Amino acid sequence: MSDNVLNFQSVKLEEEKSQLVILDQTALPNRTSYLELETVEDVWEAIYKLKVRGAPAIGIAGAYGAYIGIKHSKSTSYEDFYNEFMKVKERLASSRPTAVNLFWALDRMEECLKNNKDKTIDEIKDSLRLEAHSIREEDKEVCKTIGEYALSLLKPGMGILTHCNAGTIATAKYGTALAPLYLGAEKGYDFKVFADETRPLLQGARLTAWELNEAGIDVTVICDNMASIVMKNGWIDAVVVGCDRVAYNGDTANKIGTSGVAILAKKYGIPFYVHAPLSTIDLKTKTGDDIHIELRPGEEIYKTWYEKPMAPEGIKTYNPAFDVTDAEYISAIITEKGIAYPPYEESIPRLFDK
Ligand code: MRU
Numbered sequence: 001m002s003d004n005v006l007n008f009q010s011v012k013l014e015e016e017k018s019q020l021v022i023l024d025q026t027a028l029p030n031r032t033s034y035l036e037l038e039t040v041e042d043v044w045e046a047i048y049k050l051k052v053r054g055a056p057a058i059g060i061a062g063a064y065g066a067y068i069g070i071k072h073s074k075s076t077s078y079e080d081f082y083n084e085f086m087k088v089k090e091r092l093a094s095s096r097p098t099a100v101n102l103f104w105a106l107d108r109m110e111e112c113l114k115n116n117k118d119k120t121i122d123e124i125k126d127s128l129r130l131e132a133h134s135i136r137e138e139d140k141e142v143c144k145t146i147g148e149y150a151l152s153l154l155k156p157g158m159g160i161l162t163h164c165n166a167g168t169i170a171t172a173k174y175g176t177a178l179a180p181l182y183l184g185a186e187k188g189y190d191f192k193v194f195a196d197e198t199r200p201l202l203q204g205a206r207l208t209a210w211e212l213n214e215a216g217i218d219v220t221v222i223c224d225n226m227a228s229i230v231m232k233n234g235w236i237d238a239v240v241v242g243c244d245r246v247a248y249n250g251d252t253a254n255k256i257g258t259s260g261v262a263i264l265a266k267k268y269g270i271p272f273y274v275h276a277p278l279s280t281i282d283l284k285t286k287t288g289d290d291i292h293i294e295l296r297p298g299e300e301i302y303k304t305w306y307e308k309p310m311a312p313e314g315i316k317t318y319n320p321a322f323d324v325t326d327a328e329y330i331s332a333i334i335t336e337k338g339i340a341y342p343p344y345e346e347s348i349p350r351l352f353d354k
Helices: 040-048 055-071 078-093 100-115 121-151 179-186 203-214 224-232 258-267 344-351
Strands: 011-014 019-023 034-037 159-162 192-196 218-222 238-241 245-247 252-255 272-275 322-325 332-335 338-340
Touching: 011 055, 011 121, 019 040, 019 055, 034 040, 040 055, 040 078, 055 078, 055 100, 055 121, 078 100, 078 121, 100 121, 121 179, 121 272, 121 332, 159 224, 192 203, 192 224, 203 218, 218 224, 224 258, 238 258, 252 258, 258 272, 258 322, 332 344, 338 344
Parallel strands: 159 192, 159 238, 192 218, 238 272, 272 332
Antiparallel strands: 011 019, 019 034, 245 252, 252 322, 332 338
C-alpha cells in the first residue's frame, strides 16, 4: 500500500501565521488545495460548506477555530475573556447540528479554559492551543485502535461496501470505517471495496474513491441505488460505515442513505458495522428520535455538482444530510475501547467504564 494519502492533514494550525489550514474537501478529487482560515467566520463557513467535514475533523476544526477566535483577544480579566470565548463557542456550534464531535470538542475547550482560570490570559490562550492539538493527536490514536478492532472482524479478500467518507481526511488520520482497510492493506489483505457515490454531495465518489485509489486499494464506485444488486450478486461480505452521533440505545445517525444500506444488509445477511470514537457516542441522546438532523439547501440535490440544473428551477426539495439507522440493523459498534454488540443499552455504557 502507498501510505501517502495517510500523510494528508485535513486540519492543521500554522502557528506563526495564526492560520488554520484545511484541505478543501470540496475541491477533491480534481484539486488538492488548501484554505487558510484566519477568523471564526472563516472556520464557520468552512464547516458549513463541508470544506472540512466528517465528524472527527469537524470537532478538530471547531477546537482550533475556538483558539483562533480568542487568540487576539484584548480582554484583561478572566470574566471578559470567558464571555468572549463563549460567543466564539456558540457561533462555531451553530455551523452544523448533527455530528456531536463538534460540541464535544468545544465543551472540552471550555473545560480547559475553566481549568486554567488562575493563569494569565496569555497562559490560558496557550493552554487552549495545546488542548486543540491534543484533540487532534488523540484522534490519530483513537482511529488507529478502532481500525485494529475492526480488522479483527474482517478477512483477506472480503468484499466491503462503504457509504460516504469516513476516511483519513474525515479525521486526524486513518479514518474510522476506512481505518481497517488501510491497516489490512498494510498486511496484504486484498479487500475489494465498493464505495457508494453518496448523493447529493458525493463524498463516496469524490473522497472515499480518491483516498482508497491513492492508497492502491481496489475500489469500485457505484451509485447509491446499486447497493442492492452488489449485495445480491454476493460481492459484499461486510458493510463498514462511520457515524455522526450514536444514541444511548445504539441508534446511529450517519450520512443520508446509510439506513437504507443497513436494511438491505440485514435482508442479505451481511454484517453492518458502525465505527465510532467515544466522542461520537452521546449518552445524553436517548434514541435516534432525539438526534437533530441537519437540513441543507435543495440546490445541493440538483445544482451544486452539475453544469446545468438537473431539475426545474425552484423545484420543491427535501435535503436531509443524515438519517438514523435503527440499532436493530447494526451488527456491532466498533470503538477505541472495544466492540459493542447488542443490546447496546448495556454494552455502550460499559465502554465508558473502561
Ligand atoms: O456531511 P458529512 O460529509 O460531514 O458527513 C460525514 C459522515 O456522515 C461520516 O460518515 C461521519 O461523519 C463519520 S467521519 C469519520
